[in-house]
Amino acid sequence: MYSRRMFLAAAALSGARATLARPAMIPISGGAAPLGAVPSGTKGLMPYRRTIGRGEAALEVSSIGLGCMGMSFLRGTHPDRKTCVALIRYAVEQGVTLFDTAEAYGPFENESIVGEALEPFRGEIPLTTKIGFEYDGTRYLRENSSEANLRRALEASLRRMRTECLDLVYIHRRDKTRPIEETAALMLAFKKEGKLRRWGLSEVGAGTLRRAHAVFPVTALQSEFGLTWRAPLTNGVMAACAELGVGLVPFGPLGKGFLGGFVNEATVYVDQPMDNRKNFPRYSPENIRASLPFLAALEEFGKARGITVPQLGLAWCLAKAPWVVPIPGTCRLSHLEEDLRAASIALSPEDVAALDRIAEEHPIAGDRYPPSEQARVDEA
Numbered sequence: 001m002y003s004r005r006m007f008l009a010a011a012a013l014s015g016a017r018a019t020l021a022r023p024a025m026i027p028i029s030g031g032a033a034p035l036g037a038v039p040s041g042t043k044g045l046m047p048y049r050r051t052i053g054r055g056e057a058a059l060e061v062s063s064i065g066l067g068c069m070g071m072s073f074l075r076g077t078h079p080d081r082k083t084c085v086a087l088i089r090y091a092v093e094q095g096v097t098l099f100d101t102a103e104a105y106g107p108f109e110n111e112s113i114v115g116e117a118l119e120p121f122r123g124e125i126p127l128t129t130k131i132g133f134e135y136d137g138t139r140y141l142r143e144n145s146s147e148a149n150l151r152r153a154l155e156a157s158l159r160r161m162r163t164e165c166l167d168l169v170y171i172h173r174r175d176k177t178r179p180i181e182e183t184a185a186l187m188l189a190f191k192k193e194g195k196l197r198r199w200g201l202s203e204v205g206a207g208t209l210r211r212a213h214a215v216f217p218v219t220a221l222q223s224e225f226g227l228t229w230r231a232p233l234t235n236g237v238m239a240a241c242a243e244l245g246v247g248l249v250p251f252g253p254l255g256k257g258f259l260g261g262f263v264n265e266a267t268v269y270v271d272q273p274m275d276n277r278k279n280f281p282r283y284s285p286e287n288i289r290a291s292l293p294f295l296a297a298l299e300e301f302g303k304a305r306g307i308t309v310p311q312l313g314l315a316w317c318l319a320k321a322p323w324v325v326p327i328p329g330t331c332r333l334s335h336l337e338e339d340l341r342a343a344s345i346a347l348s349p350e351d352v353a354a355l356d357r358i359a360e361e362h363p364i365a366g367d368r369y370p371p372s373e374q375a376r377v378d379e380a
């Protein structure tokens with residue numbers, strides 16, 4: 001007869017077999033520090049800092065920043081202001097020193113949330129924003145890098161961010177009606193007036209970056225960059241950053257949420273407040289469905305190493321160069337903690353190469369932008 005004791009013993013044995021049959025966890029860092037790791041001296045989740053920009057343009061920041069856009073603009077529902085302020089301050093406690101906002105986010109509202117949250121840390125946390133659009137009230141009209149519009153935007157950003165001088169101001173999108181040298185000279189003049197300390201560009205090509213840098217050294221370039229958009233590796237942008245000493249601040253490092261696993265073919269992008277992903281070809285149900293095998297392959301890779309897919313995505317960015325500082329966006333404490341822990345993950349060159357192979361074997365379906373948005377990207 002098969003007794004209860006025999007049953008339990010057999011069950012224990014098969015459990016042990018199952019455990020043994022599982023592949024051993026692949027060590028990820030083996031105690032090694034990530035590429036270019038410089039200790040930040042913080043006790044929080046952000047143990048390392050990085051430098052973006054060179055010489056007078058240099059700015060030392062935490063190796064991962066926080067994208068604040070989704071707190072009040074795009075990306076679905078937004079938490080209340082108190083929650084956003086608390087989340088930003090929690091990130092400061094964890095050692096984050098780079099917070100990304102823009103006049104365009106809201107518009108206007110997002111800068112004031114970040115300004116309020118960071119007010120107690122004046123002089124400790126650099127203040128950064130992006131300007132360069134013209135509005136009719138709150139309605140976006142066009143890119144406009146005229147002196148009058150940039151001055152208007154800068155004055156308003158200074159007020160909303162509760163400071164007299166901003167540490168880093170990016171031109172959000174290039175005004176293609178004007179030579180970039182003219183914009184660079186204006187930003188240099190604003191520096192001389194004491195309104196900003198450094199400047200940056202966003203979504204510009206390597207040629208524009210070089211021309212701008214020759215007039216006023218650029219601290220950072222914001223470009224989409226991550227496992228779902230690796231173009232800067234091959235379109236000359238990373239090479240130009242390396243040559244000029246310009247930091248790369250990747251936005252959308254989690255594929256605008258795709259790597260987080262909560263976006264699928266059934267996702268409904270809420271209309272009010274709007275979520276621009278519903279207009280982006282990559283996020284159509286059929287393209288998301290076609291891209292899901294990529295996510296599955298990354299999950300498989302991460303599982304064996306004890307790393308989540310968002311962490312893989314961020315660690316991959318960090319492993320590409322010591323002057324890359326991704327700014328994942330989140331409104332959730334649990335996601336923030338998960339993302340910040342990626343700063344301590346040291347991917348080996350073999351792991352990075354394997355992730356690149358996975359990305360090549362599973363191309364993301366659909367264009368990054370619709371034609372109207374693509375037209376605003378500078379590829380010169």
Ligand SMILES: NC(=O)c1ccc[n+]([C@@H]2O[C@H](COP(=O)([O-])OP(=O)(O)OC[C@H]3O[C@@H](n4cnc5c(N)ncnc54)[C@H](OP(=O)(O)O)[C@@H]3O)[C@@H](O)[C@H]2O)c1
Nearest residue numbers: 067068069100251252253254255256257260328329330331
């Ligand atoms: N220069 C530019 O033109 C430009 C353009 C776009 C964005 N940006 C900046 O870059 C920042 C980030 O870009 P992004 O928001 O487009 O894309 P992203 O960082 O790739 O993705 C953000 C999305 O990922 C989700 N997420 C974050 N961490 C997660 C985790 N651990 N697990 C699951 N989901 C997670 C967030 O949702 P939850 O809130 O639910 O976590 C959010 O919806 C923005 O905040 C903005 O500051 C700049």
